[in-house]
Amino acid sequence: MTRRQKRFGAGRTLLAVLTALGALAGAALVGAAPAGAAEDATRIAPGVVYRELDIQAARGPTHAHVLSVDLRDPRVRLDLLYPGAVAARATVSQLADARGAVAGVNGDFFNITEVQHPGVRATGASVGPVIARGTALKAAVPNGQRFGPALPPGTSTQDVVGVGVDRRARLDSLALDGAVTTPAVRLPLGGLNQYALPVGSVGAFTSAWGSASRVRATCGTDTDRAAPCSTDTYEVTVRDGRVVSAADTPGSGPIAEGTTVLVGREAGAQQLRKFSTGEPVQVRHRLVAQKSWVPYRFALGGYPVLRDGLPLAGLDDRTSAVRTAVGIGDGGRRVLLLAVDGAPEYRTGLTIAEVADTMRQLGSVDAFSLDGGGSSTLVARTPGAGGVSVRNHPTDGVERPVPNGIGVFSAG
Structure with a gap:
């Protein structure tokens, strides 16, 4: 044998x-x-x-x-x-x-290929929410932007399995709750370190994202992953609570600690164009569990x-x-x-x-x-x-x- x-x-x-x-x-x-x-x-x-x-x-x-x-x-x-x-x-x-x-x-399933978007590289980022050592790293992409087999009825990209601080494993769903606030406006946050943002939204990218290009976040739609990349985009960099730079096209490269890059598409881009250098900006985000009150030590999609x-x-x-x-x-x-x-x-x-x-x-x-x-x-x-x-x-x-x-x- x-x-x-x-x-x-x-x-x-x-x-x-x-x-x-x-x-x-x-x-x-x-x-x-x-x-x-x-x-x-x-x-x-x-x-x-x-x-x-x-x-x-x-x-x-x-x-x-x-x-x-x-x-x-x-x-x-x-x-x-x-x-x-x-x-x-x-x-x-x-x-x-x-x-x-x-x-x-x-x-989790992940952004493994980008054959539908010539010139855009796959990010390798996962589909669903991620918590590591009690810290939220990313939120879920829209259902239509998911890689992998069709979801069963009644499920979504927000579904996770995780272990709480009580050392018990459980199934749950994690929704993003966040906002971008200036003296003049308060915008709902549509994404956190995601390879795909909802149409018309503003997403936040932190040092947890890594150095991959943020262009992919503006490609596809909420229902069609293969749809073309948006032609109406804008990016604002916030450091120590103030706008320090802006660009028409999402960039790449590592993001320093204490820095948040805001990426907008369509209506979100139009809102970000109103931001001015030196303007104070507060970015708040968290993942909210839909079933458990026990904080998660880790979770993934x-x-x-x-x-x-x-x-x-x-x-x-x-x-x-x-x-x-x-x-x-x-x-x-x-x-x-x-x-x-x-x-x-x-x-x-x-x-x-x-x-x-x-x-x-x-x-x-x-x-x-x-x-x-x-x-x-x-x-x-x-x-x-x-x-x-x-x-x-x-x-x-x-x-x-x-x-x-x-x-x-x-x-x-």
């Missing part, structure tokens, strides 16, 4: 503990082993267990890699992985090793597929693909991180409906879909190793750089 056959065969041992949960409606877990065989699961660190399992999906067998994280253990926590800027990318293994994480998975133990209505049950997902159980105290293997024999993957059923079968009450395909990556550190290793087979043959991910940290 080859090393790979041994590794995949061992994954089937997890299924014994799942037998009592019943058969899946769409995807069926296969290869059940005798009771007690789940001891073959690998303990990555205190409160963190890694397993593999086979799934008999509608389009054939697939293989999944699962991290079980027990947040009841005070030594373990989850946090955002990102390369230090919203508009930047790195591989999950690079992000995990840079932060000292013992494991992790890729995160994607979309929900399971709520209160029930799959969302209208989930796609036809398109199979390699997927990454997050499951939540035990009142937010247990988190499952799942990545489907991208090896050729398993690449048909799961439908979104099968993802919801799989996460429910694994014990999740709520579940959330993250970016998939070539982005799907699960890494974990072998006990005693100096860094993480990739446990699944990325569909591209190598890790794809991504804007963010979920990191697992352990003090043990």
Whole structure:
């Protein structure tokens, strides 16, 4: 038996503990082993267990890699992985090793290409809201500007999965609340460090954005990502509370601490043209949770597929693909991180409906879909190793750089 056959065969041992949960409606877990065989699961660190399992999906067998994280253990926590800027990318293994994480998975969908806008470069920024270490880094782009599969009915780009300061994981929605205020006018803020701004709005870019061009923020419309870039734009730079410069075209390059660049399109651009050098400007922004009063330590975007133990209505049950997902159980105290293997024999993957059923079968009450395909990556550190290793087979043959991910940290 080859090393790979041994590794995949061992994954089937997890299924014994799942037998009592019943058969899946769409995807069926296969290869059940005798009771007690789940001891073959690998303990990555205190409160963190890694397993593999086979799934008999509608389009054939697939293989999944699962991290079980027990947040009841005070030594373990989850946090955002990102390369230090919203508009930047790195591989999950690079992000995990840079932060000292013992494991992790890729995160949100992102602005990966710009073939519809010649001369405009993709920013690499993610779609949904992002909170890192309790600080809001970005807000959500309009639904029509999203990259990734169609959203299930009733969901939006504002949906997030996160962990609060109470150490409980939950699903939520984060809306931007902000304003730009001068002695003469008060404008609603339409975006924060986003690769796409709503038509007619003003968006704020801070040092968290990075150095990527801000032109992409004025391309497309709220309903059509491929629509042409706006020809009516304006940019104002505010430093230490006063206007210091302006330009007709959004710029690029790093933004210094204490500086905010305001980008306007259409009606927003017309308002910014009224600002004058030296004029005092106050920019205020925050992300407001729609469900929880507990502040988030971290949060990132994607979309929900399971709520209160029930799959969302209208989930796609036809398109199979390699997927990454997050499951939540035990009142937010247990988190499952799942990545489907991208090896050729398993690449048909799961439908979104099968993802919801799989996460429910694994014990999740709520579940959330993250970016998939070539982005799907699960890494974990072998006990005693100096860094993480990739446990699944990325569909591209190598890790794809991504804007963010979920990191697992352990003090043990």
